[in-house]
Amino acid sequence: MKVILEGWPKHFSDTPDSIKPLYSLGSHFSTDDGIITFDDKIYIPTVMRSEILQRIHDGHQGVTKCRERAKSCVWWNDLSKDIANFVEKCSHCQLYKRTQKKEPLITTPLPDRPWQRIATDLCEFQNNHYLIISDYFSRYIEITNLKKNTTSMRVVEAIKTVCARWGIPETVISDNGPQFTSRQLKLFAVQTAKTMLRQTDPTLALMIYRSTPIEVTGYSPAQLIMGRQPKTTLPIHVKKLQPEWPNINKLKEKDRETKKRYEHFYNKRYGAKSLPELKPGDVVRVKTCHDKIWSSPVNVASETDQPRSNIVQTASGQLRKNRQNLQQNTGHTDCHLEQYQNRIPETNNNTTTDVASPQPKKSYTTRTGRRVKSVNKLDL
Template identity: 45%
Template sequence: MTEILGDIEGVICYYDDIMLHSSTNEEHDKLLKRVFQRLKEVGLELNEDKCEYKKTELKFLGHVISENGVRPDESKVEAIVKMKEPENVEELRRYLGMVNYLGRYVPHLSTVLQPLNSLLVKETAWLWGHAQASAFTRVKELLTSAPTLAFFDPTKPTVVSADASSYGIGGVLLQEHEEGLRPVAFCSRTLSQTETRYAQIEKECLASVWSCEKFDKFLMGLDTFRLITDHKPLVTLINNKDLSETPLRCQRMLMRLMRYKPIAEYTAGKNMVVADLLSRSPASTEADTSHTEDISSHVSVVYASWLVSDTKLKQIREETAKDVNLKTAFDYTVAEWPEYKQDVMLAARDFFAIQGELSVCDGLLIKGDRIVIPFSMRKEILDRIHDGHQGINKCRERANQSVWWPRISKDIQDRVAACRHCLEKRPSQPSEPLLPTELPDRPFQKIGVDLLEFQGKHYLVMKDYYSRYIDIAYLSSTTAYAVICKMKNSFAHHGIPESVVSDNGTQFTSEEFRKFASDWNFQQQTSSPRFPQANGGAERAVDTAKAILRQDDIFLALLTYRATPIPELGASPAELAFGRRLRTTLPSLPTNFTPRTVNHDQLRVKDEAFKAKQKFHHDRHRGAQQLPELQPGDPVLIKHDGEKGWKLPGEVTKMVAPRSYLVQTDKGPLRCNRRHLRYRSSNDSAGETNNTSGLVIVPDALRHSPEPQQTPTPAPHESPPPDEPTAHQPSSGGYHTRSGRAAVKPARFLQE
């Protein structure tokens, strides 16, 4: 019959039963004429005694259909009411089948069916008791007072409300009318034995998906509809559309939901009376067979990326049961999480924010598709993660495939940082941000000195930090005595400086030079060995001196340098040093050589602006990072530029200058720049750590917070990043990031 009349709108066929429906008499007459014509064409005749025309209410397939909606046929209800109590499982199944046929009308029907459904469980003895008799009687009362369901109208806003209990799921389809929400249909069923072991979020997800599928003929094709649940974490899973962090079982269910367009909303359980009652007293025992094999497949997928023996799985399972934190989270996941964090036991609060990703499987706690590892096994798992001595990011990626626990990312970072093998193979430390030196108060107050070899000859280069004035003196030998003589000659011309900065050459570290500094009353400052950038002013002067020595007339080239204005400062070294210009080979007015007073304040402003620009370009070009300050007693490894591997261990004894430390090694005390030192664990000889909580060896960027400091700065050609990281000692609840940034826990969390 459907093949004959199915294409005519307004006609419903079920075998040889035909129902026509329309909005007006005119439409109804046209529809009747069309149906009669079609039946005549195929040679079918109607039984006039069974035909009813233009009825405002009629019975069809056990339902009474009227302009107000749909209600059960009283004759069907009467048949159920008159049924005697079943005496065996077969009779009970027939009875429940009749009840379930009319169950769409009764939201409270399942409230009393649980005692009856319990008799259908396999291997359950037949025992008809008081609970069953009461349920049998109550069902009759509910059916005789069933409500009238509204007709579904695809133009009206649609709502699906779904809920799950420990033994059943239920849902109700509603639509908004002028008088409020009216039910269109109800559905419910009991959970299978497998489904009763689902985590609560999985049960709630199953209830939502199953309800939508039961109402498929109403929901398919709708632009959108509201899906109401009383499980808040489920709202995020449904609306997010990203299944990557969703529990595997929920992933499969949510994929089935993708053919619909729901917008999930949270409503407190007390406001979901109908769906809640349906779930707590399901009307049928229909199981969702697509989920019965989920446990085994779930476990297989979880372990696919991490080959593990049955013995190890058993150990994880046993340790999970012993771990107070995991056991508490496990129990919450199986039952239901409290709505507010303050209501969660302290042992499980670390898991509250990810409750929507948690599930339980075969005695294990699972986050998404990753096993949550108990505290007692985390050290072992960290060692496995770092088996190949990969870096922090790759170790994290490896862990992301199979295992998880709170703060695992931090623990992996600390584990890699504490590995001696990895420390030895790590690259050199990054350049640190440039620390500009302060402009001295007057010329020749502070100078830098260094030795220069050019074309087989040795020279002493001296540079004034105030004026950038350079002296170049030829050395017949590189002894301390020869250097001292040239410096005395310079001092005789310009006066004795208060401070002399040099490297650690033997000429400057000899007892003879120390005596010279004492007798002539100046302070000697030495930079870190094998780190020329620490005496940047003198190093830059050496480059300038080499350029001068390449000229045919060395003295004319030196005169030209001293008389040429420094663009950033607006004056030449000679003007800054002596307050007057030097006469050169260029013609000039005599008045230009009149002595002038240097405006020191203006000079300082220009100098600071120039050095700030240097710092910006230097730090950005070299990707400079602030290395944390080391403390006396800190164990370190040493690696100078050009060396392979961090192999020489030592211990910091003191900081002799900013970014310069004295380190005690097996070879004796060494002075090293901070860039040549890497913090190591005091027990890293085995490449292991007892870290299980994120509180072990901290890499360089997470160590002590450096204080602002001033050190000698490189000359103009050496430049720095846009921002110099400044780290502060974190307060309680804080930590440092790898870049040295201090992350502090918000005060509201510290008060919990």
């Protein structure tokens, strides 16, 4: 105030340390009825800044809007940076922060043979539950109507029936539950299945799907799993119904190229962005697709053998979570933290994607000798 009233020192070196950063901006300052102004804005002294930041952020708007709101009223050096810091650390905003962008798609190479790696999924359609099993090699789909019974015994029974037909797979990729987060799988097996179930004759639709060439491989699922084309409703030359096995190397090459293209489009379409890896001890918030808000902070316990997957320590035990559902906690300020304290997003018991496991296992083996891995993506 004194320098404004009496004029700034001629030399920078004569300026008191506390206001040195403002020296070059001296001409913008003036006083108005005992208040320091900066051009037409009110200058806020250091002691009042945290309160003003709080007010700037009233209504919990984002950084850009807060800056706009502040810009016309108040000023101090570093105002813009302080707003960003404050908003970043607001616990309320962290709870309601938007779901993170998708991570770039990871696709996996085509397996070496049919029914080597399969995916299972449960979906609900018109009050019935369905088990969808799909083969990574052929994209062959098996649909079992479980009616209302989704007990693990019934699911295992249904899987065994399908495996009686095709044999025991090397790897089963499951997502343990009705809520499949993976867009790929939805796009692929579940969506395909639902399209069929919606029709008046789902079994006909299934036969047509299985006998129609798939773009990625150029062959029909039936051809790739049985080595022959089934006779369907369209007239077909008997020669085409003879067993014939495609060239596996050419097949793999075509699959690789198509997947590469698909990855490219996927990443572009969703603006996919890699999230930084988390280390044990990192503080994170959790939000799955069922949660409206991010949880209160929890700790990362460990990594898993799967990419983009971490074990987090919560009050109710350890849970495996996808990296996309974990947001790095940037610290918290004041706002209404208490009311959310200890709140972990609710999940459906027993059927979540989370595997409560104190020791993350690479895979486990079922009674029938299948190796079961828990992965969240079915790559196309």
